[in-house]
Amino acid sequence: MPKGRPPVEIDERLVVSLARIGCTWNDRMKVKIPSLESVLHPSQREVYRSLARFSILEIGRRWGKTTFGIQLGIENAILARKCGWFAPSYKYLANPVRSFERALKPLILRHDRVEKRMEFRTGGELDFWSLEDSDAGRGRDYDLLVVDEAGFVPNLLEWWRNAARATLADRRGRALFLGTPKGTGDFHRLYLEAEGDTSGQWRAFRIGSSQNPHLPADEIEAARAALPPEVFAQEFEGVPAEDGGNPFGLDAIRSCLAPMSSAPPECWGVDLAKSQDFTVAAALDAEGRVCRLERWQSPWNVTRERLARMIGDKPAQIDSTGVGDPIVEDLRKVCRRVEGFKFTSQSKQQLMEGLQIAISTAEIRFPDGWLRSELEAFGFRYSGRTVSYEATVGHDDGVCALALAVLARRARRPLLVKVI
Numbered sequence: 001m002p003k004g005r006p007p008v009e010i011d012e013r014l015v016v017s018l019a020r021i022g023c024t025w026n027d028r029m030k031v032k033i034p035s036l037e038s039v040l041h042p043s044q045r046e047v048y049r050s051l052a053r054f055s056i057l058e059i060g061r062r063w064g065k066t067t068f069g070i071q072l073g074i075e076n077a078i079l080a081r082k083c084g085w086f087a088p089s090y091k092y093l094a095n096p097v098r099s100f101e102r103a104l105k106p107l108i109l110r111h112d113r114v115e116k117r118m119e120f121r122t123g124g125e126l127d128f129w130s131l132e133d134s135d136a137g138r139g140r141d142y143d144l145l146v147v148d149e150a151g152f153v154p155n156l157l158e159w160w161r162n163a164a165r166a167t168l169a170d171r172r173g174r175a176l177f178l179g180t181p182k183g184t185g186d187f188h189r190l191y192l193e194a195e196g197d198t199s200g201q202w203r204a205f206r207i208g209s210s211q212n213p214h215l216p217a218d219e220i221e222a223a224r225a226a227l228p229p230e231v232f233a234q235e236f237e238g239v240p241a242e243d244g245g246n247p248f249g250l251d252a253i254r255s256c257l258a259p260m261s262s263a264p265p266e267c268w269g270v271d272l273a274k275s276q277d278f279t280v281a282a283a284l285d286a287e288g289r290v291c292r293l294e295r296w297q298s299p300w301n302v303t304r305e306r307l308a309r310m311i312g313d314k315p316a317q318i319d320s321t322g323v324g325d326p327i328v329e330d331l332r333k334v335c336r337r338v339e340g341f342k343f344t345s346q347s348k349q350q351l352m353e354g355l356q357i358a359i360s361t362a363e364i365r366f367p368d369g370w371l372r373s374e375l376e377a378f379g380f381r382y383s384g385r386t387v388s389y390e391a392t393v394g395h396d397d398g399v400c401a402l403a404l405a406v407l408a409r410r411a412r413r414p415l416l417v418k419v420i
């Protein structure tokens, strides 16, 4: 690897483009960024001034963590440094990629969307990684590594020690872990390690969302009123909740675990595959125990046949959103107790609330494994003033199928009792 940074030439176009993003050249041909501190709000500015080489920001939602990380990434790109941006899954990368694109447009030399990499006229580089791959970043060299939503990364410590730390060795790079805690998992452990550090290399920050002056105070108050206190403390003050603020409750999930039942199905819930994910079918037996749990990918006609065979004349709730509609209509011709369920953000919340009740009252039982992991990865989400349940990482199709099966169980027509 060639040492040193590529020489930065004064290019009239670059001077103009830098001016457009609020930067000017000084007479030593180095980039001055007078705007960075003025872009940050006071609490962000304070953090910026006290960053250590490795900094952990365990902070409430909407304080401006992602915005802060992006500003540091922009600074690095302009200063010809290499930066790696990491997030728990691809869905968390889309917005930052767009923000960097917008802010640095005049400076982008190449943007490889497949490799998820931007190269800048300054010589700076920016790579985007999803941490679904536990080797993300391995073998690269970075001046700055940013992990966004670090609370949602399941094996954060292992990844940091085995893959990430070495990327910062050659360039004596820095790391910034941004996140809201989700229980006392790896992110919080890293926070505690940073807090107890005596080497001066680490620094831990905990700040409440209310320190963002751009966030309306009544929005925070609305969330305080809507959430259990320990969940509010986690989500808005950065203090981890014992059970991770999971809407189903980790203990409640655990107490519903039981081996797969071998009894016959009494009702079904089916989440049909969207563009890339899986179709999941879950059945409950007469006691409310999961007795079938299947997950597959196949062409529609195969899926339809398979479902028809499985469901027979049992009650079933099937996702009929979008492409699901004709399938449900077709199935109804052979399975007379099939009903379509249209997912909207509102109907999904009601469905999840039904599942939450079934889990908290131990009305149902399910086996340990991927379904449990999906349930455990759920968290609360706020947009505006509404609180909803949502998968933080990975899929939620198993959870949806289970919730639909619970709905089908509740909607069962009473059995006809023969009076002799």
Ligand SMILES: Nc1ncnc2c1ncn2[C@@H]1O[C@H](COP(=O)(O)OP(=O)(O)O)[C@@H](O)[C@H]1O
Binding pocket: 039, 040, 041, 044, 060, 061, 062, 063, 064, 065, 066, 067, 068, 212, 214, 215
């Ligand atoms: N320095 C800032 N100046 C203006 N608005 C900001 C600033 N920092 C954050 N915001 C705004 O606050 C909101 C939350 O910011 P975001 O970075 O998404 O928070 P987080 O990642 O902590 O949830 C966004 O609407 C964002 O535009």
Ligand SMILES: [Mg+2]
Binding pocket: 065, 066, 067, 148, 149
């Ligand atoms: Mg964010």
